[in-house]
Amino acid sequence: xxxxLGEPRGGGRLAGVDLGGTWVxxxxxxxxxxxxxxxxxxxxxxxxxxxxxxxxxRLSRRDxxxxxxxxxxVWTRTERQAVARRLRRFAPRxxxxxxxxxxxxxxxxxxxxxLLLAGTGSIALGRDRAGRWRRAGGLGPLLGDDGSAFxxxxxxxxxxxxxxxxxxxxxxxxxxxxxxxALAPSVLRxxxxxxxxxxxxxxxxxxxxxxxxxxxARKSQPRGRIRVSWAGGLLSNQVFRAGIWRxxxxxxxxxxxxxARATAATPSAWLSTL
Numbered sequence: 001x002x003x004x005l006g007e008p009r010g011g012g013r014l015a016g017v018d019l020g021g022t023w024v025x026x027x028x029x030x031x032x033x034x035x036x037x038x039x040x041x042x043x044x045x046x047x048x049x050x051x052x053x054x055x056x057x058r059l060s061r062r063d064x065x066x067x068x069x070x071x072x073x074v075w076t077r078t079e080r081q082a083v084a085r086r087l088r089r090f091a092p093r094x095x096x097x098x099x100x101x102x103x104x105x106x107x108x109x110x111x112x113x114x115l116l117l118a119g120t121g122s123i124a125l126g127r128d129r130a131g132r133w134r135r136a137g138g139l140g141p142l143l144g145d146d147g148s149a150f151x152x153x154x155x156x157x158x159x160x161x162x163x164x165x166x167x168x169x170x171x172x173x174x175x176x177x178x179x180x181x182a183l184a185p186s187v188l189r190x191x192x193x194x195x196x197x198x199x200x201x202x203x204x205x206x207x208x209x210x211x212x213x214x215x216x217a218r219k220s221q222p223r224g225r226i227r228v229s230w231a232g233g234l235l236s237n238q239v240f241r242a243g244i245w246r247x248x249x250x251x252x253x254x255x256x257x258x259x260a261r262a263t264a265a266t267p268s269a270w271l272s273t274l
Contacts, residue, residue, distance in 0.1 A: 069084075
């Protein structure tokens with residue numbers, strides 16, 4: 001992780017990008033703050049999106065002090081530097097970290113704890129008292145993402161609850177992962193109405209997400225009470241989220257769920273902690 005950023009030089013404005021697997025959020029601080037939310041362009045097409053937004057908002061490189069980018073799938077220094085190089089024309093300083101690290105820092109700051117992120121994908125990230133990071137999950141739809149919106153949608157397709165022709169169309173679409181993940185809210189609603197197949201899928205997802213938190217907590221905070229925060233669209237459902245907390249407590253974990261203080265698209269919430 002990058003260090004020593006401190007406060008923006010010269011009192012310039014901060015711009016933040018939360019580049020997820022389904023959505024991108026862009027915000028710019030200042031007297032006239034700006035915000036944008038739309039379908040994710042991915043790292044390769046992010047510069048083109050920022051070009052359009054900077055023109056629309058009449059921003060130039062000299063208007064900003066720092067551009068912070070929280071991107072999905074950038075864990076190594078090489079990956080982060082590659083994204084930063086493509087964005088240097090937008091701000092004097094460009095900081096790139098993983099979206100889950102930014103979400104953790106926005107939610108819990110530098111404090112020890114665990115962040116559970118479940119949207120299109122899923123991951124748990126923990127931090128111990130020495131500032132060391134631990135992670136579980138986050139391996140993508142082919143190898144992981146257990147308990148995610150994608151896994152819920154895929155399980156629903158496999159349950160014979162959707163005609164095979166529609167399931168085939170979704171599975172072969174260019175944006176198949178996002179479209180399958182978009183089924184998750186309706187599965188949660190069906191479960192609340194008493195649909196047995198949906199209920200089994202939802203409970204399975206809750207147990208899988210509890211597994212992620214438990215794995216991280218054992219390594220980062222083996223004793224004592226554990227601060228747990230959350231991010232991602234699937235966890236915005238309070239009833240679904242409560243089921244995860246119940247499962248963790250049933251396993252003997254002493255957790256204190258804490259709402260996120262900010263989001264990864266709010267640069268001032270995490271840049272000063274790096």
